[in-house]
Amino acid sequence: MCGIAGLYDPNHRFKNTEDILQKMCDLLVHRGPDAQGIQQDQAVTFGHRRLSIIDIQEAANQPMYDASKRYLLTYNGEIYNFKDIRSQLEQQGVRFKTASDTEVILEAWAKWGVESLQKFVGMFAFALFDKHTQDLFLVRDRLGEKPLFYAYFDANSPQSGLGFSSGLASLMACPAFEKQLNPAALQHFLSLNYTLTSQCFFKGVQKLPAAHYLHIKAGQEPQLKRYWDLAASYHSKDENITEEEASEELNVLLSQSLGGQLISDVPLGAFLSGGIDSSTLVAGMTRQLKVPSQTQTFSIGFQEKSYSEIEESKQVADYLKVDHHVKTVTPNLVQNLIDIVAKTDEPFADTSIIPTYYLAEFARKSVTVALSGDGGDELFLGYETYGADKLYQTFSALPRFLFKGGHALAQKILPTQFDKVSFDYKAKQFLYGSSHDYRRAHYSWREIFKPRELEKLLKTPIDPTQSAFADFNSYFEDVKDCHPLDQASYVDIKTWLVDDILVKVDRASMAHSLETRAPFLDHRLVEFAARLPVSLKLKGQEKKYLLKKSQEKYLPHQTLYRQKKGFNAPISLWLNKETKALAKEAMYGEKMQHLTNSSILDKLWQEHETQQVDHGLKLFGLTCLGLWLEQWK
Structure with a gap:
């Protein structure tokens, strides 16, 4: 997990791009406290703040060139299958100088171009510049785990150049941009307590949508292209799959996802609430790591009993025999809320950011990477809102x-x-x-x-x-022929998940320089869940039915079937x-x-x-x- 920033200045608008990048990078230190790099080459100046996770040696710092010096990259995130891709490239004669996934992205792009995106399994936001063709690519991962803001120097002329960054405050440090409030974003926020991808609180600033890349070529109109279509999986239902087959495949995919996301050269642990999502991941971790006591887990709670999950988390931790850390928080919200707001880029008011902020702070004292159960509710219909959706259909007449x-x-x-x-x-x-x-x-x-x-x-x-x-309505249109609950799931992934849940986790964890990973958001697992019949996800009013059944041999019944509490303040x-x-x-x-x-x-x-x-x-x-x-x- 890192912070990236950059300028694309084909018309030499600025004489001091490296100075500007220094100011932009200074506002990303919390995202990457371990190292900084700034590289100017032709029309681009890239900046990078590094949180060292994979190959923590100096040679793996960024921005980084490929072996031929044709491609320049600044990158935030993790490619979980980078070892597999590296092996493929080595079989074709590519030689590597580092053990980093950054170099794998570069050499994969040099070999396959934009098609390499189809090979990447992970969370990422990156900028890549091709010195030969003068092409700039801004890329964001399929589910939108990593943020990327950008803006054109002249909103009416995309050819004027642009700036980009992992953070809004960092982007606005570029003198080309003015802080003018966007009324549409204000309307979004007051309606939802978060802002959707289509709007940013400052006029002219845009967020790169999940599963898209922006292609910039001198003298041409920028092209925003989607490289992954989740709706296609919702339209390709596997109606004949049995409960046993689905349960087995789910466990295989979870194991595959965890296998990649447990790779780290720094201490790694997991958030454990005692709910089914985090418990499923921790149970999977103990099976892969073999020694349960080496699995570190973290939970916090508040004095208000109905808002604390410490006891539930302890029950699961004792059952799995992991090294569990708990803390009851008495928040200094007067000061901490000011700090939280300062780290959210845009106004953000999901109350669960408060416990997530404290949980990340607590976990960071022991680990640098933490696994989180985000995504499980959207994939397997775990929210109370899906029960409401089903009830609505029952009384629709x-x-x-x-x-x-x-x-x-x-x-x-x-x-x-x-x-x-x-x-x-x-x-x-x-x-x-x-x-x-x-x-x-x-x-x-x-x-x-x-x-x-x-x-x-x-x-x-x-x-x-x-x-x-x-x-919301436009996303409903994408899946209008699907089951109503599939429609709800898809729309939530495109709105609530990417613009609320993942923003919350990213901002709260990065405030403490903690990398979080979400194994449920491996796109292969997401596609599998989308293809499942609704009856395997919500059976009667039993939410997450298949996920619960798949874990019965790994977790106690009371953990799987207790009422969902949620993580709020x-x-x-x-x-x-x-x-x-x-x-x-x-x-x-x-x-x-x-x-x-x-x-x-x-x-x-x-x-x-x-x-x-x-x-x-x-x-x-x-x-x-x-x-x-x-x-x-």
Whole structure:
């Protein structure tokens, strides 16, 4: 895991590109504290901050040239099957100077060009420049585990050149770019508490979509191309596969994924919550590493019992006999939340970033790499929202007005609780969503501010054509002929997973220079899950059915079949206690006053403080937005 940055300046706009890259790299030190490199060659200047994981010798530092000096690369991530690719290249006469996966990318590209992307199994974002043809390629991995921001020097003229970086703050250190707020991104954030790939908070800045590469060639229009199509797997269902066959294949693929992701030249461990995803990975680690006591695992919890998973994690750790580390956190959220916001690039308000931040900090004291169970819920239908999706289909014949009325009644009679994903919260969200068509209903399960609420909150009119739902709807179109639950899974992978879950894990772990790896996101495993019949993933209301069945010989029954808890922070409670002063200061700051109506903020606080309505997610989102705006003044 590293940080990359660069400039493509074919018209020599800047005289001091190396100085600019130094400023950009200085803002990526947390991503790569071990080494720095800057290389200028022809139209490009590449920068790199290194977190040494594979081949920690100086010879493996970046930016790096291939053997012929034709290709220059700056790269962030891991290619888990680099040894297999290296072996193929060696059989064709290629000789290597290092043991790094960086050199493998370069020599693979020299041999196969852009087709080499089909061979890579891993997480990555990189820039590669071909000195002979003057072609620049920006590339991002299939699932979007690694970030890559970019912007053209002149938004109206892509031929003017561009800058790119792993971090938004780093990119904005280039003097070509101005910090102008993007209203569409603001609308996305307030709707979801995160921002989708299609928008960035600064005008003119773009995020390279997952599974795409951007091809820049002097004098021509840039070409954004997709190199992997997940929808194709959802359309190629393996309806005849038996439960036994699917279970066996799943375990083979998990073992294959873990085999590549356990390769490290520095200490490696795993997050262990006691849930099925992390427990499955740790059980697999113990089988591959042979000595369970050498497997280090990490878990944290809070004083609030319903938000702590320490006891569950201890049960699994004792069963698997691993070296388990636990910590009950009493957060200094007033200071830590400011630090968290500073590391998120854009406003971000998934409350689980708080425990993830503390967990990464805790794990980093012992290891440099940690495996995480991210992706399991999206692949195998593990979220409560999929149960809601299925329930929606069951009652789809009922008139929508019944649900609208039910929602209004629930708002009046169900008492508000501040417990984790409480019954009243789920009931109200379900009834509201079920008053709409299926696509809008699925979107609404995680919606924060609804359109009418946004109109009242913001001082400027919202643009319906820039709504976050428009992005969701376009992804639904990709799989419109598939089972409704397959549609939901695909849309979540393209939105919630890439723009919330993976952003959270990347930013929280990189804040502490910890590399995280997600074995469930091996694209071969993702394709397999997409091809599975829905009945093997959600059977009745048993979520993750196949994953649970596949692990029955490795994990205790209570671990596999206990109710999912999720990894959240008790933000609704904290906002009425120690975090209230910070939140109000952020929300009523000068920048926020230009954007929001104070009377609406007053109403949100009054209802939350008296526990009439749990506005925890809305208030947390507004708090993070206010803190972010102050930091970007």
